[in-house]
Amino acid sequence: MSDDALLTRNDDGILRLTLNRPERMNALSEEMMACLKDALERAATDAAVRVVVLDAVPGKVFCAGHDLKELTAHRNDADRGRAYFEKIMTTCSALMQQIVALPKPVIAVVDGVATAAGCQLVATCDLALCTDTATFCTPGVNIGLFCSTPMVAVSRAANRKQAMEMLLTGESIDASTAKDFGLINRIVPKQYLDVVVTKYAQMIASKSPLTLKIGKEAFYQQIEMPLDQAYAHCVQVMTENMLARDAEEGIGAFLEKRKPEWTGE
Template structure:
């Protein structure tokens, strides 16, 4: 994956790689960057390639300039299958499965993934933000899980949301369907930082560059361990993470990093 900006052929996604930072830009503003079949396939394919590309150190998911970051599932696409013989059951099952797989792909991805949110993130769009490792938003961004307003509880977005916000905060969003502003989203734990709109790219790039300067092996080990231990009991988490630390200590990058620290020099990462 060369250092270049491209629109992936036949897809609604833009891709640009510079200095180890891969930006994947949702680029269907006329469809509110909905997670259509094409959008999900594009994101999944791009993330798969990024996971295998040593030139990619950090991934940023953002959206083309506009009022909407991501509006969730493409309701027109879903509704078109109401006329299927099974009233859409097979299609709905497939789409929900694809979306769930995409969110899990983000969590299990070997590279850190940052959401850069400059607009509305609603339903599965809010799920996308919650699934990323970090999220930085503008002071104009809003977030909601409004399925309850149209008779469709945001059950799959709930999985990611409830792993960011507290139970009562998550239920507040899910039961009311009301939007929350960036400040409330930060209080809930859904995003990390709020910045003025004009500084979003600068701040996100700064964060990404700091992360990209670390050992890629260490980041991979740490991200995997973080999500694994979060689902364990306290005792199991400590036992698991102690073993992770041992294996990490034996890695060449840990040897190099500790040596560089003691010798007061910059480390030279090998990714092993």
């Protein structure tokens, strides 16, 4: 562990990335996004990492989205901040796509408020768990700045009308509503959070890393395709997957009633 913006720890294949700027509400500042980008790049090629867990230091806020003070400081630029604003939004969008493209599952763990781009971060992760006191919102409309980039992730995770409700009202929703909307997989009482998250991550980390990579990639590819194209694509994916050594081992182990030994091939 360190005192940097992002704390990192790898326990038995589970890489924990912990947002560590509570005094700035763990905002997605330039510093924080750069730290996340670097950590995810390393995780992508690190065979010792099977699953990534993204959480925040204990406190009231998981992530407050963009650092508005950092953005506002560029209002006095010659272009009124246009170039800087575009740079930040582009950097954040690239970070979200990096999470989707990462060949390892990413689990968001929320104990606190996830707002604006912080809510976008949760919606972008493959899975999300939260405590029963966590809240979520896209409140940009309240300050004259519609949450357009967070909308990309939220509208892909939640039902269309429910996403629009969040975006148009800017109101906070509780954990139960977030689960109903599709933003959250599971709600966990605070006192059991670490135990449940560890068990959840260990369950996924026990699978073949190659199979997880193939499956995650195929999921995001087919979800944007028409039905016939999605099936055609996944026929090819599954055929190639069947030829993998891990599939051969896994099916053999199942038939022989033994535990499989994954090689990642």
